[in-house]
Amino acid sequence: MLAEMRKLILVGSRSETQATLDLLHKSGCVELSPAAEGQGTFRQDLTKQTDELSLKLADIQFAFDFIASCCLEAADLAKKKIIDYKKIKKNPLTPQPTLTFEEFTQCEQKEAELNCIISKLKELSGTLTECAAEKLRCENALAALSPYAEVDGELGIFKPTARTYAALGAISSSEFKEGEWSEKCIWRTWGTGSQTALAVVCLKEDEEAVKSALSDMEFSACPAEYVGTYAQESGAIKKRAEEIASRRAEIISQVAQAEADLPLIKLMRDYYSVNYAKVAGCAGAACTNTSYVLEGWVPLPYKEQVDKLLEDSPQTLSYYFVEPSEGDDVPTYAMNNSLVTPYETVTNMFSAPKYREQDPNPHITAFFFLFFGMMLADVGYGVLLTLFTSIYLAKVKPPRGRGNMIKLLLMGGISTVIWGVMFGSYFGVSAADFGMWYWFNPIEDPITMLFLSLGAGLVQMLYGYLVNMVSLFRQKKPLEAVFGNTCWYFLVFGVAGAFFGSSLAPWVSYLGYALLGIGIAFLILSGVVSNKGVKRLGSGIGKLYGIVNFFSDLMSYTRIFGLGLASAVIAMVFNQIGIVIKDMIPSAPVLGWAIACVIFVIGHTFNLGINTLGSYVHDSRLQFVEFFGKFYEGGGRLFAPLGSEMKYYYVDEKKYEIKTKSIIGGKR
Secondary structure: OEOOEEEEEEEEEHHHHHHHHHHHHHHOOOEEEOOOOOOOOEOOOOHHHHHHHHHHHHHHHHHHHHHHHHHHHHHHHHHOOOOOOOOOOOOOOOOOOEEOHHHHHHHHHHHHHHHHHHHHHHHHHHHHHHHHHHHHHHHHHHHHHHHHOOOOOOHHHOOOOOOEEEEEEEEEOOOOOOOHHHHOEEEEEEOOOOEEEEEEEEEHHHHHHHHHHHHHOOOEEOOOOOOOOHHHHHHHHHHHHHHHHHHHHHHHHHHHHHHHHHHHHHHHHHHHHHHHHHHHHHHOOEEOOOEEEEEEEEEHHHHHHHHHHHHOOOOOEEEEEEOOOOOOOOOEOEOOOOOOHHHHHHHHHHOEOOOOOOOOHHHHHHHHHHHHHHHHOOHHHHHHHHHHHHHHHHHHOOOOOOOHHHHHHHHHHHHHHHHHHHHOEEOOEEHHHHOOOOOOOOOOOHHHHHHHHHHHHHHHHHHHHHHHHHHHHHOOOHHHHHHHHHHHHHHHHHHHHHHHHHHOOHHHHHHHHHHHHHHHHHHHHHHHHOOOOOHHHHHHHHHHHHHHHHHHHHHOOHHHHHHHHHHHHHHHHHHHHHHHHHHOOOOOHHHHHHHHHHHHHHHHHHHHHHHHHHHHHHHHHHHHHHHHHHHOOOOEOEOOOOOOOOOOOEEOOOOOOOOOEOOOOOEO
């Protein structure tokens, strides 16, 4: 269910603004919102503070990106034996770090240490940029030297004298042409590629004519700094490039070692994010010279908690709670039991419910649970999924509001086990091979699986119309509720009776036709009662097109049938591949079974991963399109209290017992 919200209006002394914000943050259940400006009030200009915090957050993001990229490159260099680097091993089952509020407020003491880390990273980043520029210069220098690779002798000997002109340079092979100029000098070329090295020597009086001809051929003189042989000059450049590469590798290694500082960087990221939200809250307050007015939203179940916290506070303040008024941008906060809460993840991916709208999460819980299991439907896969997610939740112990996706997959694993037993699938092996009970095998009886999928979809769709009917009754729209929703029940039962009732009794068919007629009439009336004027008739007839949409939505549930068969067939195929390979080595049965087991593990791991993802995605789509379209609008925004900006750490006065050192200091 969605919690009732109350607006908190708080008045206090401006000198105690920060203390009050810390108190609201500590409560963990107050979302700040801009206060209404009254006569004689103003808003503080806190642009400077927000800009400073934005820069700090940008620096932290730079640190994250820079360290991550250098760690990847360091791992690659370590594989090539260029540097000695060992990536810090991260245990995915490590509980999320939790702090008390007092520990969190002490994070400011770590700001100097963070600034030192950021400054060092920026310095190393600048050095890497210089290395990249120097490397580019070396590459360009080698490219400029390449035409002279076959020149025998030092490149610097081609210099003018008092009576002669001499030059060495590169020229495009396609541009080189002998002519009158070539008769006035001694010349020679080296190389047969696209660029040719050309050396010329002539008397001073012919210099201008030769230069003019060379210019026409786009002659490019050899850089004056290259005076040795090609081997000497290119060797010096390559040595310089190696030194740059070595220096760069050393810097990459230094940056990768900063991975050990990530816990502090993450902590300060959360600290600055919360402070940014507090400054933004201050900027939204209505102020006078000595006081302020803050507004915020508090879920009704937490009203007493906030009331007591403010009542016991030493600050000078006055506050009261009011109900939301029309036009308020009220956030939504779902309060469901432990079975429903994980499915809030699915709903929020689509759109958060509007305030006062009914909570769709309880309505999708059972359907999502059942459909997920029908799509994966294997006892072995369900046991593994349940086991892995259970271990994760037991070890990590995610705090309140986190880990919902893992909990959803845990329940999906349980559903998979249930349907796996029903379909008799154990890692792709049929229960019939073990003499165990099962309802039916989807591979052997796909028609039953198809009808089961469509039947489950039909039940969900009709349930969606029921939910919509109840909602319209609450909105005091009884005619729209009755005509717009019961018509589908009449149509479904009418079609069933008209086409299949004769097998029961002749009169059932006639009853089906009657129900079908009532359904069509109600469908037309649903369009008539929801419009006014001349639009009524056209809208009523247009509603008949909804029958096409209804059956289109119903056919979408065949994806349950498709994914259920795909999971079973892929599992069976990997089993057959393993057995075939085992049978190909009759002389070494142990080796054959060993290879088969490797195939089993790889194949079933792949099948479990890809079909778990597919089950989640397609199950979500059925909820978003086929189910939500019947009754759910969405378009709201989630309740985001002070402190929800934290991503890596969690502030809780009742910390989990974790035998690790605190980020701030001491032991937990």
